[in-house]
Amino acid sequence: MGRYFLKRTGAAIITLIAASIIIFGFIHLIPGDPVYVMLGDGATPEQVALLRRRMGLDEPLVVQYLIWVGQALQGDLGQSIFFQTPVTEVIREGAETSILLALITMVWIVAFGVPIGILSAIRQGTWIDQGLSGLAMLMASVPTFWVGLYLILIFAAGLGWFPSSGYPSIFEQGGLANLRYLILPSLALAAPNAALILRLTRASMLDVAREDYVRTARAKGIRPARVVLRHILRNALLAVVSAFGFTFAALISEAVVTETVFALPGIGRTVVQSILRRDYPVIQGVILVTVCLYLVINLLVDLSYRLLDPRVELE
Amino acid sequence: MRQALPPWARSALSRPLTSLGVVFLLTVLVFAAFSPWIAPYPPDQIDPANRLLPAGGAHLMGTDHFGRDTFSRLVYGARLALLIGVGVVGFALASGVPIGILSALYPALGRVLMRMVDVLMSFPSLLLALGLIVILGQGVFNAILAIGLIYLTTTARIVYGVALRLRAEPYVEAARSAGAGTWWIITRHILPNMISPLLVQASFVFAFAQLGAASLDFLGLGAPPDIPSWGNMLAESRIYITRASWLLLWPGLMIVLTAFSLNLVGDAIRDRMDPRFREMVGK
Amino acid sequence: MLNVENIVVSLQSGLEIVRGVSLRIAPGEILGLVGESGSGKSMTSLALMGLLPPGIGLSGGTIALDGTDVTRLAPHQRVRRNCGRMAMVFQEPMTSLNPVLRIAEQIEEAVRVHDPGIDPTARARELLDMVRIPDAAHQMRAYPHELSGGMRQRVMIAIALACRPQVLIADEPTTALDVTVQLQVLGLVRDLCDRLAMGVLFITHDLGVVAQLADRVAVMYAGKLVETADVAPLFRGPLHPYTGALMACLPDPESDRPDMATIPGSAPAPGAIPPGCPFSPRCARAAAPCRAGPVPRAQGAPGQTAMCHFPLTERAPA
Numbered sequence: 001m002g003r004y005f006l007k008r009t010g011a012a013i014i015t016l017i018a019a020s021i022i023i024f025g026f027i028h029l030i031p032g033d034p035v036y037v038m039l040g041d042g043a044t045p046e047q048v049a050l051l052r053r054r055m056g057l058d059e060p061l062v063v064q065y066l067i068w069v070g071q072a073l074q075g076d077l078g079q080s081i082f083f084q085t086p087v088t089e090v091i092r093e094g095a096e097t098s099i100l101l102a103l104i105t106m107v108w109i110v111a112f113g114v115p116i117g118i119l120s121a122i123r124q125g126t127w128i129d130q131g132l133s134g135l136a137m138l139m140a141s142v143p144t145f146w147v148g149l150y151l152i153l154i155f156a157a158g159l160g161w162f163p164s165s166g167y168p169s170i171f172e173q174g175g176l177a178n179l180r181y182l183i184l185p186s187l188a189l190a191a192p193n194a195a196l197i198l199r200l201t202r203a204s205m206l207d208v209a210r211e212d213y214v215r216t217a218r219a220k221g222i223r224p225a226r227v228v229l230r231h232i233l234r235n236a237l238l239a240v241v242s243a244f245g246f247t248f249a250a251l252i253s254e255a256v257v258t259e260t261v262f263a264l265p266g267i268g269r270t271v272v273q274s275i276l277r278r279d280y281p282v283i284q285g286v287i288l289v290t291v292c293l294y295l296v297i298n299l300l301v302d303l304s305y306r307l308l309d310p311r312v313e314l315e
Numbered sequence: 316m317r318q319a320l321p322p323w324a325r326s327a328l329s330r331p332l333t334s335l336g337v338v339f340l341l342t343v344l345v346f347a348a349f350s351p352w353i354a355p356y357p358p359d360q361i362d363p364a365n366r367l368l369p370a371g372g373a374h375l376m377g378t379d380h381f382g383r384d385t386f387s388r389l390v391y392g393a394r395l396a397l398l399i400g401v402g403v404v405g406f407a408l409a410s411g412v413p414i415g416i417l418s419a420l421y422p423a424l425g426r427v428l429m430r431m432v433d434v435l436m437s438f439p440s441l442l443l444a445l446g447l448i449v450i451l452g453q454g455v456f457n458a459i460l461a462i463g464l465i466y467l468t469t470t471a472r473i474v475y476g477v478a479l480r481l482r483a484e485p486y487v488e489a490a491r492s493a494g495a496g497t498w499w500i501i502t503r504h505i506l507p508n509m510i511s512p513l514l515v516q517a518s519f520v521f522a523f524a525q526l527g528a529a530s531l532d533f534l535g536l537g538a539p540p541d542i543p544s545w546g547n548m549l550a551e552s553r554i555y556i557t558r559a560s561w562l563l564l565w566p567g568l569m570i571v572l573t574a575f576s577l578n579l580v581g582d583a584i585r586d587r588m589d590p591r592f593r594e595m596v597g598k
Numbered sequence: 599m600l601n602v603e604n605i606v607v608s609l610q611s612g613l614e615i616v617r618g619v620s621l622r623i624a625p626g627e628i629l630g631l632v633g634e635s636g637s638g639k640s641m642t643s644l645a646l647m648g649l650l651p652p653g654i655g656l657s658g659g660t661i662a663l664d665g666t667d668v669t670r671l672a673p674h675q676r677v678r679r680n681c682g683r684m685a686m687v688f689q690e691p692m693t694s695l696n697p698v699l700r701i702a703e704q705i706e707e708a709v710r711v712h713d714p715g716i717d718p719t720a721r722a723r724e725l726l727d728m729v730r731i732p733d734a735a736h737q738m739r740a741y742p743h744e745l746s747g748g749m750r751q752r753v754m755i756a757i758a759l760a761c762r763p764q765v766l767i768a769d770e771p772t773t774a775l776d777v778t779v780q781l782q783v784l785g786l787v788r789d790l791c792d793r794l795a796m797g798v799l800f801i802t803h804d805l806g807v808v809a810q811l812a813d814r815v816a817v818m819y820a821g822k823l824v825e826t827a828d829v830a831p832l833f834r835g836p837l838h839p840y841t842g843a844l845m846a847c848l849p850d851p852e853s854d855r856p857d858m859a860t861i862p863g864s865a866p867a868p869g870a871i872p873p874g875c876p877f878s879p880r881c882a883r884a885a886a887p888c889r890a891g892p893v894p895r896a897q898g899a900p901g902q903t904a905m906c907h908f909p910l911t912e913r914a915p916a
Contacts, residue, residue: 014430015430015433015434015437016437018430018431018434019434019437019438022434022438026446026449026450029450030449030450031450031452134332137575137578137579137582138571138575140578141522141526141571141574141575141578142571142574143526143529143530143533143546143549143567143570143571144530145529145530145533145549146529146549146563146567146570146571149549149553149556149563149567150563150567152556153556153557153560153563157556157557211693212688212690212693212694213693213694213695213696213697215649215688215694216688216694216695216696216754216757217696217707218649218673218674219647219649219673219685219686219688219758220685220707220708220711220757220760220761221673221674221708221711221712221761222674222707222708222711223674224672224674230699230707231696231699234698235696235697235698238698249439249440250439250440252439252442253439253440253441253442254441254530256439256441256442256445256534257441257530257533257534260533260534261533271442271445272445272534272536275445275448275449275536276535280449283445283446283449286442287438287442287446290438290439290442291437291438291439294437294438294439295437308698309697309698310697310698310741310743311697311698311741311743
């Protein structure tokens with residue numbers, strides 16, 4: 001176990017180092033002098049010199065990179081040009097919205113994708129299965145922002161059941177009731193991803209149903225419902241669990257669009273706005289943090305997979 | 316009676332939904348090829364007197380906030396959808412296939428290349444695309460590159476897997492030990508066996524390129540606003556949706572149906588090449 | 599006790615892969631069902647259990663256990679208390695146990711179904727002792743992948759015994775095992791059969807295994823039984839030329855002939871079975887009557903019958 005963990009962590013760290021070089025290189029790949037790009041052409045020489053010094057742009061590239069990484073390791077991702085506050089502060093402000101959005105979305109994905117996938121597999125070949133599989137493929141083909149706009153049109157503008165945009169923190173007035181601001185966004189974000197999990201669950205169930213040990217279970221005289229729950233489902237879900245890392249990456253991507261549609265004060269919308277504002281340190285910081293998060297979550301998924309499946313040797 | 320039909324017609328009847336998808340994709344193709352003849356108005360003809368008209372009368376699908384004809388813009392939008400799809404698929408295949416094959420044939424090179432692919436895959440795909448657009452600037456061509464980069468990684472992974480398996484096949488081993496050159500092995504043994512998986516991958520990439528391009532358009536970082544793309548139409552209609560919900564409907568449907576049809580086609584190809592499926596059905 | 603009458607197993611297309619097989623097994627008796635792969639012997643056993651794969655079904659005949667007709671019952675009803683009990687052991691011990699459940703859980707699960715009142719852990723221990731698994735308490739906590747093939751097959755037998763079966767169906771249980779382990783498992787089956795007065799249907803392609811183990815033998819070819827007999831008379835004098843040919847293929851320890859005999863040609867596929875006697879195209883004794891029309895039943899020693907025009911006990915046709 002320990003050795004496997006070390007090996008996996010080592011690989012993740014190498015990936016992270018390579019990714020950090022790309023993210024660092026990003027600012028130097030932007031055409032033109034980044035300082036002028038960021039400050040605009042009307043910048044005074046004093047402002048330019050100040051920013052240049054603050055970002056360490058006078059040093060050789062290798063030194064700049066090491067300084068940047070060193071600061072990042074100490075939790076300093078630089079200053080936002082637009083807000084004039086530390087990037088970590090900007091990320092922290094958006095974190096609550098984005099994390100809660102991701103969690104609620106995961107709840108929908110598991111609550112809809114897995115049971116409906118099981119139903120589809122149990123009813124393989126019937127019109128229920130064909131209908132559900134077709135619906136899943138349709139949902140995977142729909143842009144999240146389009147679903148979002150329709151949810152706003154129907155449930156916010158039309159029926160008035162949910163607010164159409166924004167999100168006040170649950171730590172402010174309203175408390176947990178503020179979560180209702182995240183219902184429509186999370187549903188829009190869940191739609192295509194739940195569809196993918198549904199398809200995966202179905203395929204995995206059908207694969208396992210063909211295994212010899214399922215026949216053994218039936219030969220023991222166990223009722224079909226119990227064969228499905230105890231013998232098929234547990235093995236089938238192993239494959240589904242291993243897809244959660246991938247699902248999470250998809251969520252981060254699509255959250256950028258969803259937060260924009262619903263005007264949520266999350267990290268995703270901050271990125272889009274920072275691109276339009278040319279606030280490069282924020283873009284860099286957000287990408288670095290999400291890559292880290294992605295690697296950590298994949299590591300956790302991988303380890304939990306290994307804990308769930310006794311066949312995998314835990315050296 | 317079914318027996319009398321030619322094979323293609325029989326397989327079309329056995330998958331009615333996929334057949335409808337193919338018909339829809341052909342329609343998009345016709346829209347793109349003959350836009351000026353099909354569209355009743357020029358796509359950018361502004362008519363302030365007839366803003367936000369509902370469907371009917373002189374405007375089949377109504378007009379937008381500039382009084383432009385929605386149907387005409389939809390027809391011209393097919394051109395960009397096709398361009399994006401072909402461009403992204405072309406880029407993904409042209410880069411992913413050589414990377415995958417070379418990595419499989421030369422393990423030392425493969426370790427480096429595949430690790431780089433892993434690194435790219437650790438970026439959330441849309442953030443990777445957005446970062447590239449920041450560097451390259453906004454534009455149709457750059458949007459193609461940005462989305463293509465996302466699917467370079469998945470294509471290279473798939474090609475790598477298939478090529479590794481093929482390389483271990485006895486007939487390829489035999490050809491190698493008989494002194495066949497790398498180029499010969501690639502063109503004679505590896506590429507021909509890769510056509511089906513690549514076709515499947517191409518149809519899925521084409522489908523998801525539509526969704527990716529629409530997202531970029533929606534964020535205002537895709538095709539420039541003067542180009543009538545379906546994503547731009549949605550982005551522009553956003554603030555009018557409560558007054559003119561049809562502006563949301565038609566371009567969205569075009570994106571959804573294009574992606575859905577391509578997914579159906581990809582699934583159909585995959586079912587055809589999956590031996591297990593054939594075994595189960597053929598018995 | 600188990601009485602199988604004339605069962606037919608067919609594909610959805612109507613193609614028959616088992617074409618009218620009848621079997622009887624008495625308590626404490628081992629019936630060896632012998633045949634090449636594709637002869638329909640595995641399908642026969644799955645049909646008895648009600649475990650035929652999707653797309654394949656029982657289309658005729660009856661299966662009666664202790665006078666109760668179980669033909670129409672689902673597998674979980676078939677093995678439950680009141681309607682007589684059958685249990686099955688499969689060929690592949692590597693894949694027939696659930697990889698994510700401990701051995702104890704998989705045995706106790708069967709115990710709970712059949713003996714709801716009993717302490718399942720104690721009963722599982724008892725069952726593991728019955729199949730002579732050393733250090734049962736420790737092995738119960740193991741996962742299947744931690745056991746050897748022979749141990750896994752013993753666990754499979756323990757699971758089958760949990761059903762307190764009147765008839766145990768074993769489908770090539772030793773084929774995937776090493777020779778020494780194979781012998782141990784065969785000895786175990788014989789012993790359990792005698793001790794529990796349990797009928798055993800032992801399916802194999804190996805006539806040598808049958809000679810060691812079985813009381814009676816049924817030889818299957820192209821979906822039909824071609825010969826049935828007690829084991830001693832059969833090996834003294836087979837009636838059917840196919841049985842004779844199978845015996846000729848057995849390695850003979852007395853002779854040092856290096857070449858092994860083989861039967862010319864190959865068994866027919868279910869869709870391409872010749873009219874008349876299905877073995878006629880490969881049979882050295884076949885004559886005109888063999889190639890068309892019904893095949894008569896020939897009698898040999900008491901209890902020995904074969905479907906043949908010209909059994910080996912008679913002179914070959916000119």
